[in-house]
Amino acid sequence: MTAALQLDGLKKSFGKTEIIRGVDLSIGKGERHAIIGPNGAGKSTLFNLITGRFPQSEGHIRLHGEDLAGKAPFEINRMGLSRSFQITNIFPKMTVFENVRCSLLWSMGYRYNFWSMVGRSRALTEGTDEILDQINLTARRDLPAGVLSYAEQRALEIGITIAGGADVIMLDEPTAGMSHSETDYIVELIRTVTEGKTLVMVEHDMGVVFGLADQISVLVYGEIIATGTPEAVRANPKVQEAYLGEALEAH
Amino acid sequence: MTDQLTTDPTKPAQRMRAGSLTVPLIPWVLAAALLMVLPFIFTANSAITIMNQMAITIIFALAYNMLLGQGGMLSFGHAVYAGVGGFACVHIMNMDDFFAQIPLPLLPVFGGLMGMGLATIVGSFSTRKAGTVFAMISLGVGELIAACSVIIVAFFGGEEGISGDRTYGMPFFGVEFLQQIEVYYLIAAWLLISAALMYLYSRTPLGRMANAVRDNPERAEFLGYSARWVRFFSFVASGFFAGVAGALFAINYEILTEENLNTTQSGLILLATFLGGVGFFFGPILGAIVFTLVQTVLSLQTELWGFYLGIVFVVTVMFFPGGLAGLIMMHVPAMRLGKLGLLGMPYLKTLGSGAVGCLGAAALIEMTFHARHASAGDHEMTIYWTTFDTHSVVPWIIAIAVTLIGFGIARRTAPALAEAWGQANTPDGAMR
Numbered sequence: 001m002t003a004a005l006q007l008d009g010l011k012k013s014f015g016k017t018e019i020i021r022g023v024d025l026s027i028g029k030g031e032r033h034a035i036i037g038p039n040g041a042g043k044s045t046l047f048n049l050i051t052g053r054f055p056q057s058e059g060h061i062r063l064h065g066e067d068l069a070g071k072a073p074f075e076i077n078r079m080g081l082s083r084s085f086q087i088t089n090i091f092p093k094m095t096v097f098e099n100v101r102c103s104l105l106w107s108m109g110y111r112y113n114f115w116s117m118v119g120r121s122r123a124l125t126e127g128t129d130e131i132l133d134q135i136n137l138t139a140r141r142d143l144p145a146g147v148l149s150y151a152e153q154r155a156l157e158i159g160i161t162i163a164g165g166a167d168v169i170m171l172d173e174p175t176a177g178m179s180h181s182e183t184d185y186i187v188e189l190i191r192t193v194t195e196g197k198t199l200v201m202v203e204h205d206m207g208v209v210f211g212l213a214d215q216i217s218v219l220v221y222g223e224i225i226a227t228g229t230p231e232a233v234r235a236n237p238k239v240q241e242a243y244l245g246e247a248l249e250a251h
Numbered sequence: 252m253t254d255q256l257t258t259d260p261t262k263p264a265q266r267m268r269a270g271s272l273t274v275p276l277i278p279w280v281l282a283a284a285l286l287m288v289l290p291f292i293f294t295a296n297s298a299i300t301i302m303n304q305m306a307i308t309i310i311f312a313l314a315y316n317m318l319l320g321q322g323g324m325l326s327f328g329h330a331v332y333a334g335v336g337g338f339a340c341v342h343i344m345n346m347d348d349f350f351a352q353i354p355l356p357l358l359p360v361f362g363g364l365m366g367m368g369l370a371t372i373v374g375s376f377s378t379r380k381a382g383t384v385f386a387m388i389s390l391g392v393g394e395l396i397a398a399c400s401v402i403i404v405a406f407f408g409g410e411e412g413i414s415g416d417r418t419y420g421m422p423f424f425g426v427e428f429l430q431q432i433e434v435y436y437l438i439a440a441w442l443l444i445s446a447a448l449m450y451l452y453s454r455t456p457l458g459r460m461a462n463a464v465r466d467n468p469e470r471a472e473f474l475g476y477s478a479r480w481v482r483f484f485s486f487v488a489s490g491f492f493a494g495v496a497g498a499l500f501a502i503n504y505e506i507l508t509e510e511n512l513n514t515t516q517s518g519l520i521l522l523a524t525f526l527g528g529v530g531f532f533f534g535p536i537l538g539a540i541v542f543t544l545v546q547t548v549l550s551l552q553t554e555l556w557g558f559y560l561g562i563v564f565v566v567t568v569m570f571f572p573g574g575l576a577g578l579i580m581m582h583v584p585a586m587r588l589g590k591l592g593l594l595g596m597p598y599l600k601t602l603g604s605g606a607v608g609c610l611g612a613a614a615l616i617e618m619t620f621h622a623r624h625a626s627a628g629d630h631e632m633t634i635y636w637t638t639f640d641t642h643s644v645v646p647w648i649i650a651i652a653v654t655l656i657g658f659g660i661a662r663r664t665a666p667a668l669a670e671a672w673g674q675a676n677t678p679d680g681a682m683r
Contacts, residue, residue: 077474091466113457114484
């Protein structure tokens with residue numbers, strides 16, 4: 001079976017500085033894969049390479065076996081990969097409803113359609129309301145997204161990310177900057193909305209990682225030093241030495 | 252409290268579907284009725300000339316706002332698409348055999364297609380990026396085509412432009428468009444059609460994504476949309492309606508010159524659109540109306556009309572970035588609370604005295620202008636129906652006093668207005 005996401009010898013340099021120094025990784029279909037590592041390890045860069053935000057310097061990225069080299073973010077998205085951002089990235093001036101509706105348009109086949117009214121499509125309105133229901137923002141439906149609380153905006157971003165029906169979901173620090181109760185809420189939300197999909201996430205909160213992921217990769221200085229189940233990674237001496245020791249004891 | 256109303260996901264959906272069919276129709280019917288009766292209210296020939304000019308400017312401003320307001324693209328050269336559409340139409344008017352076979356009311360379609368064709372070519376490279384890059388390219392292309400007008404004389408007619416005769420077209424149900432009023436109804440019909448189409452465009456998937464790309468192009472790309480293609484389609488659509496406006500100009504004036512497509516014209520439409528407000532669909536309509544009035548009526552009163560327009564524009568950019576439409580929509584919350592009445596007196600006090608101050612200041616400017624530029628020995632000037640000698644002291648003292656007192660009262664009463672504003676926007680009893 002082809003992996004949902006396959007990275008081979010992936011490298012990225014900015015000028016002379018090599019940020020990603022040869023990453024090989026295979027993420028199977030339906031897997032919940034967390035990428036952890038100390039600050040500056042290159043986690044976000046890795047995300048940006050996979051989603052087409054930056055071009056890679058060397059190596060290959062394959063989504064369902066298909067090479068993503070040279071593809072723009074919108075092309076990668078149409079192939080079934082969707083992402084969220086570390087810093088909330090939504091349409092702040094549009095209503096919550098419109099935010100979600102915009103993310104449904106392409107996948108529902110509207111493309112660059114200029115001859116039908118968005119307000120008239122029952123399927124579109126119902127599809128949008130269904131997503132709003134899933135992310136519990138129905139009560140905020142008609143408010144501009146920019147006035148929502150931080151946790152609500154993060155939930156909205158997850159809603160936007162999953163709305164298009166992508167089967168590979170990539171979340172960049174979905175719980176960053178959240179309180180304990182908010183984190184618990186978002187983790188539960190991620191668990192339900194990514195049911196049956198491939199989930200790749202970067203996360204700092206070890207509670208979230210060990211609670212949600214069934215595979216973990218540890219990225220240190222642009223290289224993956226270990227990949228495996230949470231137990232195996234936890235027990236790995238290299239990981240403990242490089243990074244996890246303190247975080248694990250605290251947990 | 253309001254949560255109960257909206258937690259049922261089916262309810263708002265129904266409300267919205269019903270809304271999209273019935274409620275928005277009312278303003279359109281009213282607008283159509285207004286366009287029908289206007290020539291019966293303002294019967295003078297000069298009034299009809301102004302209304303024609305206004306309607307053309309409205310179409311152009313709405314087309315421009317498809318870029319600026321809805322697509323987030325600041326163009327410094329949009330007059331080019333209107334101008335080229337207009338030039339093409341004058342050429343069609345001069346193709347005797349061909350023109351004799353098409354009714355005049357269809358001519359704007361050709362103008363639109365011409366504007367659209369040019370926008371397709373220019374848009375193919377200018378819409379790659381928004382922001383500064385787009386603005387610079389639009390300026391460059393605008394200058395380039397304006398320069399072409401003296402080089403490609405066969406199409407642009409050189410410095411004197413080209414002229415035609417609209418009446419050679421195929422009669423349209425017996426109407427030959429010899430009279431100004433017939434042209435008025437032609438333009439009014441196109442205004443209604445174009446405005447409706449542009450409004451509907453903003454409700455389509457592409458129109459919604461134009462907003463999304465304006466607000467956050469990167470996010471739109473990660474939702475499957477190429478920001479560049481979205482911008483390109485908006486640009487082409489805007490080019491079409493600009494071309495329609497140009498064609499109507501050709502029909503109305505029967506002459507086009509370089510002035511119709513140079514950067515001055517592009518700047519004026521930006522000014523009119525921004526003045527009206529780019530955030531709402533009706534903003535450019537207001538802007539075009541006010542702008543045309545200033546351009547036609549105020550310009551008869553004073554040579555300095557451009558100076559006042561400039562001041563108004565700067566003040567708008569600095570203090571009311573939402574434009575006229577934004578100012579009006581600011582009052583919606585107070586209206587919903589039924590507290591608009593609270594603002595009546597404070598507005599009268601502050602804005603009334605402010606207006607007096609402005610009139611005083613304008614008098615000072617006019618008097619200075621007259622004193623400096625009137626021919627030697629001509630000391631007499633007339634302003635506000637009063638004739639006086641600009642070289643005596645009394646009028647100056649009066650003007651300065653009126654200015655200072657007007658602005659002084661406005662300043663004194665401003666805090667009361669601010670307080671009334673706060674009250675009008677606070678729901679009774681509720682502190683939320």
